[in-house]
Amino acid sequence: MQIEERGSTHVYKVNRISKEEIDTMVERCVYEDPPFCNAACPLKLDTRTMLGAVAEGNLKKALQIYEKAAVFPLILSMGCEAPCEEKCRLCEKGDGIAIRAVEAAVARFGPVSRQDSIFRTKKKKSVAILGSGLFPLFLAGEVEKKAYPLTVFCEQPDLDGFLRCETGFLDSDAFAQELKRLEEKDITFVFNCEFTEAFLEKQRTAFDVLCVSQEVLDGLAPGCAFDSDLMICRETCLVSCREKGVMAAAFGAKKAALTVDRLVQNLDPSSNRGKEGAVASRLYTDLSEASALSRTPVPEGGYTAQSAIEEAGRCIQCHCEECMKSCSYLRHYRKFPGLLAKEIYNNTQIIMGDHQLNKPMNACSLCGQCTVVCPNGFDMAHVCHLARQNMVSTDKMPLAPHEFALLDMLFSNGDAFLSRPQPGFEKCRYVFFPGCQAAAIAPETVKAAYEDLCERLDGGVALMLGCCGAICDWAGRIELEAQTTEFLARELSKLGDPVIIAGCPTCKKELQEHHALQVRGIWDVLLKIGLPEEAHGLDRPVALHDSCGARGDAHTQQAIRKLAQQLGCDLVETPYAQDRSPCCGYGGLSAYANREVAKEMTEQCLARSEAPYLSYCMACRDRFARQGRESRHVLELVYGTDAGTPPDISEKRYNRLTLKKELLQEIWQEEPMESKLDFQLEYTPQARESMDERMILTDDVVAVLTDYRLTKEAVLDEENNLLIARKRIGNATFWVKFTKTGENSYLVHSAYSHRMQVVRRNG
Amino acid sequence: MANERNYYTVDPEGKLQCMKCGIPLVKGKAKFMYLDNGFPVELPVCPRCGFVYVPEELALGKVASVERALEDK
Numbered sequence: 160m161q162i163e164e165r166g167s168t169h170v171y172k173v174n175r176i177s178k179e180e181i182d183t184m185v186e187r188c189v190y191e192d193p194p195f196c197n198a199a200c201p202l203k204l205d206t207r208t209m210l211g212a213v214a215e216g217n218l219k220k221a222l223q224i225y226e227k228a229a230v231f232p233l234i235l236s237m238g239c240e241a242p243c244e245e246k247c248r249l250c251e252k253g254d255g256i257a258i259r260a261v262e263a264a265v266a267r268f269g270p271v272s273r274q275d276s277i278f279r280t281k282k283k284k285s286v287a288i289l290g291s292g293l294f295p296l297f298l299a300g301e302v303e304k305k306a307y308p309l310t311v312f313c314e315q316p317d318l319d320g321f322l323r324c325e326t327g328f329l330d331s332d333a334f335a336q337e338l339k340r341l342e343e344k345d346i347t348f349v350f351n352c353e354f355t356e357a358f359l360e361k362q363r364t365a366f367d368v369l370c371v372s373q374e375v376l377d378g379l380a381p382g383c384a385f386d387s388d389l390m391i392c393r394e395t396c397l398v399s400c401r402e403k404g405v406m407a408a409a410f411g412a413k414k415a416a417l418t419v420d421r422l423v424q425n426l427d428p429s430s431n432r433g434k435e436g437a438v439a440s441r442l443y444t445d446l447s448e449a450s451a452l453s454r455t456p457v458p459e460g461g462y463t464a465q466s467a468i469e470e471a472g473r474c475i476q477c478h479c480e481e482c483m484k485s486c487s488y489l490r491h492y493r494k495f496p497g498l499l500a501k502e503i504y505n506n507t508q509i510i511m512g513d514h515q516l517n518k519p520m521n522a523c524s525l526c527g528q529c530t531v532v533c534p535n536g537f538d539m540a541h542v543c544h545l546a547r548q549n550m551v552s553t554d555k556m557p558l559a560p561h562e563f564a565l566l567d568m569l570f571s572n573g574d575a576f577l578s579r580p581q582p583g584f585e586k587c588r589y590v591f592f593p594g595c596q597a598a599a600i601a602p603e604t605v606k607a608a609y610e611d612l613c614e615r616l617d618g619g620v621a622l623m624l625g626c627c628g629a630i631c632d633w634a635g636r637i638e639l640e641a642q643t644t645e646f647l648a649r650e651l652s653k654l655g656d657p658v659i660i661a662g663c664p665t666c667k668k669e670l671q672e673h674h675a676l677q678v679r680g681i682w683d684v685l686l687k688i689g690l691p692e693e694a695h696g697l698d699r700p701v702a703l704h705d706s707c708g709a710r711g712d713a714h715t716q717q718a719i720r721k722l723a724q725q726l727g728c729d730l731v732e733t734p735y736a737q738d739r740s741p742c743c744g745y746g747g748l749s750a751y752a753n754r755e756v757a758k759e760m761t762e763q764c765l766a767r768s769e770a771p772y773l774s775y776c777m778a779c780r781d782r783f784a785r786q787g788r789e790s791r792h793v794l795e796l797v798y799g800t801d802a803g804t805p806p807d808i809s810e811k812r813y814n815r816l817t818l819k820k821e822l823l824q825e826i827w828q829e830e831p832m833e834s835k836l837d838f839q840l841e842y843t844p845q846a847r848e849s850m851d852e853r854m855i856l857t858d859d860v861v862a863v864l865t866d867y868r869l870t871k872e873a874v875l876d877e878e879n880n881l882l883i884a885r886k887r888i889g890n891a892t893f894w895v896k897f898t899k900t901g902e903n904s905y906l907v908h909s910a911y912s913h914r915m916q917v918v919r920r921n922g
Numbered sequence: 923m924a925n926e927r928n929y930y931t932v933d934p935e936g937k938l939q940c941m942k943c944g945i946p947l948v949k950g951k952a953k954f955m956y957l958d959n960g961f962p963v964e965l966p967v968c969p970r971c972g973f974v975y976v977p978e979e980l981a982l983g984k985v986a987s988v989e990r991a992l993e994d995k
Contacts, residue, residue: 165957514994557957557993853982873941874966874975882941883975894976913981914989915956917965919972 162565162639164558164890174508175549176542181504184542187535188497189441194477196243196258198440201410202235204228206243206258213261213471218464222269225262229409230300231340232266233333234293234326238405242437248444248477253452256474260457264467267333271340281345282307284423287362289354290372291315291324294400296341297412298370302419303344312352312362318342321350325408330460354378368422370398370415388435389428390415398422410436443479443534482529482537485735487759488749489529489539492519496529500542507546507555514555520546521560522756525633525747526707531738540747547635558890559914560752561634563854566889567812568630571595572643575815577624578650579827581613586655588618591681592670594663595626596745596777597794599811601802602818604794605662608681609822611798612660615688621654622826623647624819627666628673633748644673651676660684662794663776664715665708665746682718682775685797686725693799696728697791702768703730704783705740706776713737719775719793726796733767745778751854761786781805807851812858836861838868839904846907855893855910862886863895864905881908890914927962929954930984932977934966943970950974954985957992 192198196206205224212221222232229235236259247255285308288295295311302309315321322338329337352358354375362369371379376392376399383392390411391398398418400411414435418428455462455470462470482496483489489496499519506516523543530538550556558565575598580587591612593605605624612620628643651657651674659678661667671678703723709715716737723730735741741764744750744757761782765772771789773796774780783790784805795801806814823829840861842850850860867873867884874883876896885894896909931949938947950967952974953960966975976985 517994559989559993871942872971872973874947874973875939875941877937877939885976892976894978894981896978909978911978911981913976913985915954915985917974917976918953918955919967919974920951920953920962 162558162562162569162889165554165556175552176504176508176545178504178508181500181542184538185497185500187533187537188495188500189443189479189535190495190497192440192442192479193438194442194444195246195248195440196256198438198442199242199246200228201242201406201436202228202413204243207474207476209265210256210258210261210471210474211476213265213468214474216468218265218269218467219272221265223272225265225269229262229266230297230304230412231337232262232269233337234296234329235405235409236262236266237333238293238326238328239409240404240406242406248446249449249452249473249475252446252449254454257454257457257462257470260462261467261471264462264464267336267461268464268467279306279345282423284308284367285310285365286368286370286419286423287312287366288370288372289313289352289359289362290375291321292372292374293325293403293405293408294411294415295370295372296322296324296326297409298398298400298415299346300344301412301416302370303346305416305420307419307423308347309345310347310349310366312349312354312358314350314352314354316350318348321348368398368419369396370419373399373401373403375399376401387411388414389418391418391428396422441535442477443481444475444477445481446475449475479534481532481534482539485532485739485741486529486539487741487763488523488756491522491756491759496533496537496539496542500537500539503542503546507549507553516546517550517557517560518753520550521752522749523747524707524742524744524749524757524760526742527710528707528735528739528741531710543747544633544635547633548637549635551635552637556635561636561748562890563808564630564748564751565634565636565639568595568626568628568643570812571598571624571626571815572646575624575812575819577622577819577822578654579823580621580654581619582827584619584621586619587621587657588655589616589660590621590623590651590654590657591660592623592625592627592662592666593681594661594666594777595624595630595815596781597662597792598624598815598818600777600781600806600814601792601795601800602814602821604792604798604800604802605818606822607798607800608662608794611691612681612684616684619657620660621657622822623650623654624815624822625650627661627663627669629665629669630748632669633746648674663708664706664712665776667715668708668712680715680718682715682722682793686718686721690722690725690797694726694797695799696723696726696796697771697773700729700731700770701773701791702733702770703736704733704743704764704772704774704779705737706774706779707740707742707746708776710738710740715775722793722797723773726793728773728796730773731768731770735767743774743776743779743782745782750782757782758786807847808854809850809857812856836865837903838864839901840864840907841900841904842907843909846909850910853911855912859888859893859912860895860907860910862888863893863910864897867895887916892917928964929961930980931964932966932980933964934975938966938975940968940971940973942973943968945970947973947975954988956989957995959992959995961988 194207209221209224241259249255288311291313313321380395398415421428451473503516520543525540631639744760750757772783775793780792863886866886881896891912893912897905897907934947947966952965
């Protein structure tokens with residue numbers, strides 16, 4: 160079977176993710192939801208960032224943030240009802256942050272940034288405010304911020320009198336500060352006004368929008384209908400406010416300023432307003448590590464700058480990062496899953512040029528840990544898996560990231576495949592399916608397990624060495640997966656559709672999904688029939704790593720623990736165990752598509768404990784051992800075997816072939832056909848190491864040399880006397896640098912490959 | 923054409939020999955092709971049998987990085 164490179168014309172006929180589906184999924188990620196303090200503030204003050212800036216001692220930045228919500232920060236901080244404070248999550252464990260007192264300190268001690276209003280281009284339409292009090296004051300600030308030419312008409316004789324109206328709660332320092340702030344604003348004031356109807360009509364012709372205080376509105380249009388969402392009396396077309404209080408005035412001014420915006424554009428004031436006021440938040444906050452639960456006491460006269468910094472330092476900066484904490488893949492790309500999912504969707508469905516998300520979508524281990532740790536069950540694996548299937552179906556998926564793994568699967572179910580009933584049985588009650596990685600990494604263990612099962616189970620135990628189809632499933636190759644299922648079903652039927660005894664939790668899951676046969680884990684069988692004599696645990700504590708293939712399979716997780724206990728293992732449970740366990744880096748073909756991310760996954764697994772690792776998936780065992788940790792598969796302890804140093808990619812193939820050959824000879828007395836090479840190959844250690852790194856098999860090297868012996872096509876590099884031959888195999892060209900060491904023997908110094916085809920051109 | 927574009931040039935500098943023909947490789951015109959893209963290059967080529975040599979540094983460097991870029995197109 161040949162796997163073909165993607166086509167030249169992309170077919171856009173298959174759509175496996177709908178926009179609605181992705182939107183529903185993205186909606187689950189609450190990373191972008193506002194923190195609760197921010198959500199509770201009608202003025203939408205970015206409290207979290209402000210407190211963060213204060214905690215860093217950056218009062219200037221904090222004041223800039225505060226001023227975005229509060230045009231007169233001291234008035235607001237000293238008079239607002241602080242709905243944010245009771246929503247602070249720390250209230251659940253102790254004292255919430257004294258947000259208002261911190262704000263007051265920010266307003267009082269924060270260095271004011273230079274006002275730039277004079278240099279701003281003013282808008283053409285003009286606005287007038289009639290009256291005094293908190294609402295006209297805040298509104299003046301908001302309208303001035305929007306750069307409208309603004310005139311304020313008030314009854315008072317001067318600015319001092321205007322500001323003093325309804326601000327009696329300010330102390331003299333605060334009053335002086337806010338007066339200075341008001342003076343610096345680009346507002347024209349007209350004092351000593353008397354608000355009569357004639358005066359109003361006169362201003363109506365002079366200005367585009369008129370805003371009035373509650374008193375002026377009541378005086379000029381008593382009892383008129385008032386829309387308190389839009390802050391407008393539609394009958395008189397006057398913008399105003401009917402509520403008293405600092406927060407009501409500040410919030411009213413924000414809404415009124417937006418209405419002014421709409422009115423000058425001749426739009427309906429209700430159009431395009433977005434979500435105003437306090438909102439609900441779904442943010443998840445982990446409070447388990449919250450400390451410093453007592454509030455810094457607020458002295459009379461408020462916090463000093465230092466005590467405000469101290470209090471702000473208690474803020475835990477609510478963020479939902481549950482998935483990021485546990486998943487090295489998400490951490491690697493530094494994107495929360497909602498955003499990453501959106502980008503991956505766009506990458507597969509919308510983007511026509513560079514597909515920069517191909518690598519991230521192929522790097523996910525599809526392990527499902529995020530779904531378990533996310534408070535809303537966000538399923539990044541589902542998104543990446545569907546995206547891969549979509550890319551394959553639309554012929555956009557490059558073959559390079561998955562080709563090696565897919566060819567390896569074809570090898571497992573081709574040259575290395577073995578399916579035989581137990582000698583003496585035509586049909587069997589059971590079939591042992593150890594999994595491709597077990598045969599590749601620990602062939603002795605597979606042999607011992609099969610012999611044991613044959614001996615101790617009645618009704619015949621067949622053996623099937625092959626791949627369950629997980630590889631093509633992970634690669635998003637639906638058609639290949641269907642072919643694999645059909646192939647295995649045919650082979651299983653020849654054996655009499657036996658009960659499958661899986662040696663690997665991923666095989667168990669995969670086979671259960673695709674075959675209507677009973678599938679058991681070998682661990683369950685061993686618990687039932689008891690351990691063989693040679694079974695014993697390690698003499699030191701071992702950390703148990705749960706396989707991602709067993710996620711959601713509590714039965715298997717428990718069975719392994721029971722088995723380990725019976726083996727006499729002293730188990731160290733790790734953080735992120737059972738359903739929360741991370742992937743070793745093999746899952747989802749991460750290790751093939753993005754080695755760097757896969758390595759980070761392995762390191763994260765190993766960071767949980769210093770002890771040797773015990774696993775029940777051979778791929779986990781292999782990756783941990785490669786990383787230099789003592790690592791054992793539970794079956795090695797059961798059968799007293801030790802798979803030792805991890806094999807390289809060529810040895811993994813050799814092991815599978817050798818296991819098949821030995822079993823055929825020893826159990827079925829069959830002499831397998833073997834093609835002997837008519838030449839000998841040796842490798843320098845550097846060559847062998849770099850071949851593993853470059854995913855080049857000894858089989859590839861043999862093919863190149865066989866071809867060379869036939870064609871004599873090679874290049875001699877006279878600088879180092881190396882011969883260099885090449886052969887195109889499948890979708891890649893393999894090059895081998897070698898020397899002749901005898902008539903029929905060669906020493907390989909290096910091998911490399913490229914996927915590009917190279918041809919001569921004329922002219 | 924004197925101004926024809928070449929993306930990459932490797933000169934054999936007389937140090938490479940074609941084993942089949944027993945003659946030195948010369949700088950010759952070749953083309954890399956991958957996923958419907960073609961890149962004219964100049965590589966060591968046997969003037970008689972047409973063997974095109976891709977050096978290890980080129981395969982693992984430039985060629986590999988262009989492959990990655992094209993795979994994401």
